Amino acid sequence: MTNKLKITFLLGIFMMIFSSNMNAQLKPGELVDGIAAVIGDEIVLESDVNEQMNYAKQQGASETDKCEFLENLISNKLLVYEAKKDTLIENRSAAIKEQANAKYRQLLSQFPDEKTMLTAYKFRNGFEMKNAIEKIDIDQYYGQAKYQRITEKADVTPNEVTDFYNLYKMQLPQVKDEISLAQIMMYPKLTEAHKEDIIKRLKKIKQDIAGGETFESQARIYSEDEGSAANGGLYKNIYKGQMVKPFEAAALNLQENEISDPIESEFGYHIIQLIKKSGKVYDARHILLKATPTDDEIKTAKVKLDSIKGLIVAGKITFKDAAFKFSDDKKTKFNAGIIVGADGSDKIERESIPGSISYELAGLNKGDITAAFEDEDNKRKVVKIIKQEDVIPAHQITMETDYNRIKQMALNKKRNEMIEKFVNSKLPTTFISIDGRYDNCNFKANWKKESIKK
Numbered sequence: 250m251t252n253k254l255k256i257t258f259l260l261g262i263f264m265m266i267f268s269s270n271m272n273a274q275l276k277p278g279e280l281v282d283g284i285a286a287v288i289g290d291e292i293v294l295e296s297d298v299n300e301q302m303n304y305a306k307q308q309g310a311s312e313t314d315k316c317e318f319l320e321n322l323i324s325n326k327l328l329v330y331e332a333k334k335d336t337l338i339e340n341r342s343a344a345i346k347e348q349a350n351a352k353y354r355q356l357l358s359q360f361p362d363e364k365t366m367l368t369a370y371k372f373r374n375g376f377e378m379k380n381a382i383e384k385i386d387i388d389q390y391y392g393q394a395k396y397q398r399i400t401e402k403a404d405v406t407p408n409e410v411t412d413f414y415n416l417y418k419m420q421l422p423q424v425k426d427e428i429s430l431a432q433i434m435m436y437p438k439l440t441e442a443h444k445e446d447i448i449k450r451l452k453k454i455k456q457d458i459a460g461g462e463t464f465e466s467q468a469r470i471y472s473e474d475e476g477s478a479a480n481g482g483l484y485k486n487i488y489k490g491q492m493v494k495p496f497e498a499a500a501l502n503l504q505e506n507e508i509s510d511p512i513e514s515e516f517g518y519h520i521i522q523l524i525k526k527s528g529k530v531y532d533a534r535h536i537l538l539k540a541t542p543t544d545d546e547i548k549t550a551k552v553k554l555d556s557i558k559g560l561i562v563a564g565k566i567t568f569k570d571a572a573f574k575f576s577d578d579k580k581t582k583f584n585a586g587i588i589v590g591a592d593g594s595d596k597i598e599r600e601s602i603p604g605s606i607s608y609e610l611a612g613l614n615k616g617d618i619t620a621a622f623e624d625e626d627n628k629r630k631v632v633k634i635i636k637q638e639d640v641i642p643a644h645q646i647t648m649e650t651d652y653n654r655i656k657q658m659a660l661n662k663k664r665n666e667m668i669e670k671f672v673n674s675k676l677p678t679t680f681i682s683i684d685g686r687y688d689n690c691n692f693k694a695n696w697k698k699e700s701i702k703k
Contacts, residue, residue: 286323287682289330293322295684316690323681323696324672329388331675332395341390347485349383351476358475399671400664405656413659414648421646427596428610429639431586433557433571434578435632437542437550447518447538451511454536455520458508464522464534473517474537482522482534489529496521500533542630547623550632554621558634561618568618568636578626586636594654596641606635613637669694
């Protein structure tokens, strides 16, 4: 891969960098090892550079030039710095701080106590760890927001796609074995008796609160929401539109300190207490009892899905129409059930398919449909049937077989060029200081603000 294309690729991993493994990010032994660069009032730590290099190695990168990783991080920090000044980007700092606290509590729920968790992540105290989580989330929000603002009008023509392919075709990687899949997914329906039992439990909890128990204590005891139970069910600085509609509608129809009757959402059943409301922001507590289906309810859903499969196989309904009519998966039901990968392609590397699904696909040919099987989606039990739409053997990328993939690459290149242009336009007016250990780096942009010799 030429240096030019490699740097373009590194700028293109902007989104990947921010979504890297939390465990890799949260290492205070690394966090205190020095400042690599300062951009405006944003800081890149030496540990940030090392962690991104390690992450790239884990993802299979053959070359890890530390100077290029630093330049990529500096570019991203400049976007964060500019985003915070952009009046068209909403200031979400308060909400992000609360979300960081919720993430901290969720991580804590996976350990027997706080000390064990802090030892595992090598933090001295909870305050330090919360600050690290908050920093990552703030950078992610503002960096992505500015990236999207700069590149929102990016597009490529068919001729530009062809030109991109002709220029880089010798450097494009070979595609591994891939498959295209479509699914119909259902949440097993609870029986009326099961629903009524959950609602009765919530009504009893509400009654106990009216009798003198605090909402906070009951949330800690009974709520099944890992993100808020340990904090007494509290969510602070909730922006309108942030929560699912049934939750928000119930919360905003309450008076302060009033408690709702049990309401149903896609997560289960809740009672909600509005703490305060100010404009578009509100605080609320809730107690969640998840709608976890029983074995019999899962079996009933499987029978229904197998009957739908029978109609498809008999030609009485197409898979596309069945997905639209019956699937509970909002991501795929309006797209003929097609499962799309993280890169936006409907072609998925076979080796990346989860083992539970690979097991169900074993022995299937193109066009075959699995029997109904149990799976998980966002920690909820679901039942699925999956159709193997296509099988694509390993091959070199060509315009004939991979046009959409090449188009996305060309579009990413154009977006990266827009980012580079924006970054270069801000260099003359932005304070930038890079540690002397990087004096020998030959950066693509003039971060050192050296005089250009004529």
